[in-house]
Amino acid sequence: MPLDVHIIECLEDNYAYLLRCANSGRTVIVDTPDPDKILEEAGKIGWDIDEIWNTHHHWDHAGGNDKIREATGAKVVAAASEADKIGHVDRMVSHGDYLRVGENEAEVLDVGGHTSGHVAFYFGGADTVFTGDTLFNLGCGRMFEGDPEQFLTSLQRLKHLPGATSVYCGHEYTVKNGEFALTVDPDNTLLQAYVQMAKEKRARNEPTVPSTIRAERGANPFLRWDDPVLRSRLNMDEARDAEVFAELRRRKDAF
Numbered sequence: 001m002p003l004d005v006h007i008i009e010c011l012e013d014n015y016a017y018l019l020r021c022a023n024s025g026r027t028v029i030v031d032t033p034d035p036d037k038i039l040e041e042a043g044k045i046g047w048d049i050d051e052i053w054n055t056h057h058h059w060d061h062a063g064g065n066d067k068i069r070e071a072t073g074a075k076v077v078a079a080a081s082e083a084d085k086i087g088h089v090d091r092m093v094s095h096g097d098y099l100r101v102g103e104n105e106a107e108v109l110d111v112g113g114h115t116s117g118h119v120a121f122y123f124g125g126a127d128t129v130f131t132g133d134t135l136f137n138l139g140c141g142r143m144f145e146g147d148p149e150q151f152l153t154s155l156q157r158l159k160h161l162p163g164a165t166s167v168y169c170g171h172e173y174t175v176k177n178g179e180f181a182l183t184v185d186p187d188n189t190l191l192q193a194y195v196q197m198a199k200e201k202r203a204r205n206e207p208t209v210p211s212t213i214r215a216e217r218g219a220n221p222f223l224r225w226d227d228p229v230l231r232s233r234l235n236m237d238e239a240r241d242a243e244v245f246a247e248l249r250r251r252k253d254a255f
């Protein structure tokens with residue numbers, strides 16, 4: 001199905017995404033970091049926002065909801081478990097629910113760990129997923145509310161999506177994430193090439209999104225907890241997957 005994605009760079013390093021069904025014209029904004037910028041961009045390309053979908057409750061993802069709602073009459077869709085924190089949610093969703101952008105169907109995936117009720121939006125027919133602050137290019141979000149088991153389950157869910165799936169995440173952190181990734185997986189040639197490409201894109205002021213699930217599986221240490229070389233480098237050959245994840249997260253927090 002035809003799903004158009006318009007990337008909007010917001011604030012320091014946030015991304016919001018305008019999605020539009022090319023046939024019906026139905027339009028959704030994924031996250032609302034900078035409502036003025038989003039309304040301006042939507043106006044420029046002539047897309048009328050029908051719905052707001054929030055990946056999680058943080059202010060730089062849901063803080064612009066009210067302004068966009070007031071300007072457009074858009075309905076707000078968010079995880080039931082985060083609705084109280086977000087405020088004024090018209091439709092509450094949870095894992096396994098389906099949403100639509102015109103003819104495009106999206107499955108709601110529970111990907112808690114950064115926040116406990118974080119969700120991703122997976123368009124199987126359009127090979128596209130919006131991962132918010134759960135999975136970044138070459139990284140993952142900080143573990144503010146969840147625990148390692150929960151975060152690992154969420155990352156497993158994303159890792160098992162088809163390799164060709166385009167990944168649109170919530171922040172432009174790729175180069176910094178890549179520098180960390182090279183400290184734990186320095187001999188990974190896929191990672192080396194990925195970081196080089198990301199640096200070149202950023203030097204041209206281009207976004208590094210979207211990535212793909214395949215590229216992340218090959219290079220993102222937070223999807224490689226079961227890789228023997230990475231485990232050996234951490235001296236964690238026999239550790240449980242969640243312990244490897246937790247160690248990677250701990251090292252990244254201190255990086």
Ligand SMILES: [Zn+2]
Nearest residue numbers: 056058114133
């Ligand atoms: Zn966040």
